[in-house]
Amino acid sequence: MFGGGPVLTANPEPFAEFFDVILLGDGENLLGEFVMAYGQVRDAERAVQLAHLAQVPGVYVPSLYEVTYEGADGEIRSIAPIRSDIPAQVTKQTYRGNVLSASTVVTEKAAWENIYMVEVVRSCPEMCRFCLASYLTLPFRTASLEESLIPAIDRGLSVTHRLGLLGASVTQHPEFDTLLDYLNRPQFDEVRLSLASVRTNTVTPKLTETLVKHDTNSITIAVETGSDRLRESINKKLTNDEIIQAAINAKAGGLKALKLYGMVGLPGETADDLDRTVAMMRDVKKAAPGLRLTLGCSTFVPKAHTPFQWYGVDLEAEKRLKSLQKQLRPHGIDFRPESYSWSVIQALISRGDRRLSKLLELVRHYGDTLGSYRRAFKELRGQLPPLETYVHDDWSVDRILPWSHIKGALPTATLVKHRETAQAVLL
Ligand code: SF4
Secondary structure (H helix, E strand, C coil), rough: CCCHHHHHHHCHHCCCCCCCEEECCCCCHHHHHHHHHHHHHCCCHHHHHHHHHHCCEEEEHHEEEEEEEEECCCCCCEEEEEECCCCCEEEEEEECCCCCCCHHHHCCCCCCCCEEEEECCCCCCCCCCCCCCCCCCCCEEECCHHHHHHHHHHCCCCCCEEEECCCCCCCHHHCHHHHHHHHCHHHHHHHCCECCCECHHHHCCHHHHHHHHCCCCCCEEEEECCCCCHHHHHHHCCHHHHHHHHHHHHCCCCEEEEECCCCEECCCCCCCHHHHHHHHHHHHHHCCCCCCEEEEEEEEECCEEEEECCCCCCCCHCCCCCCCCHHHHHHHCCEEEHHHHHHHHHHHHCCCCCCCHHHHHHHHHHHCCCHHHHHHHHHCCCCEEEEHHHCCCCCCCCCCCCCCCCCCCCCCCHHHHHHHHHHHHHH
């Protein structure tokens, strides 16, 4: 069995027992090489096939690596290939072309019904220090308007009237304005346009007017927190004034709703930072009365290959979500917290090692509920570290990480430096 995609690329280890082969990075580079290499050994024995595939850059064969531990429930002591001809590190592959992907099938049975998706950008140049979408997939790449976006849009809009512009930071495409002009042509008047979350300072009157014209009534921006100090620490280059201006522009352009995304439990967060988030939300409400205002809020979860990978999930986070809810709802602000418990499970998968494969199998057997995770940990006690170690503990930067043998976009020393810069802001 083989797999790929961002979850497996960031940290394949919890799934190591389930996959023969994992493709790390962009499919544009990997798939062709993988298929060609497989063709060379398709009639060989399985062991020969796996060893051959492991030579392809970015192809990871978990069974060819041995992991040792400081005791059954201790830290990782070493990760090494079992044979000298297998590479000690597997390098994630990065596609550098300017033709990005687009839907190949449009159907009402898709998760996003009848929407034709076009990838406008890949990665994000902002590098917020918790962000997997940026750090895992660097560098920021943009689709060529002439060779990629326009031909794809024309193809897609010949079969549907719904268009989704995809990417972590679509409005930062250098020709985004030209793209809006293209979509504002009369032949696209019936097109319904959807956008992923956008950067605050790109919520211009032109963007909001284009969205309204194309049947979209709301916009989402990720602000993370109302605290300048925390925003500087996470490298979110954004001020409360810009957020307020975005709300004013959204309303002036005719949008009916604005959704902000925030996060609790960011490293170094204090009660004062939380108060600032409440104050910012009230200021936004005041500045754009009548605009439906929502704050979606998640809990910080450490992600592999980011400068915050060593931080654990804050034990106070759940309390903080409740506190925000209590303070915002009376002011007519719709507060939508993401499940804290599922954030804990997300962190477990995010920082897990291959001892988790057994646990995941048990969880599957018990019915995939949150309670099943606790039950499985109890049953496997002594065979792997407790849940708290994976999820809540701050890890030392010297620790051998479950993904230490996977080479991501930036070296560990750079991630450590970025973490130190974040810490310096909080002093
Ligand atoms: S702006 Fe958004 S997508 Fe970009 S790095 Fe920050 S959180 Fe990630």
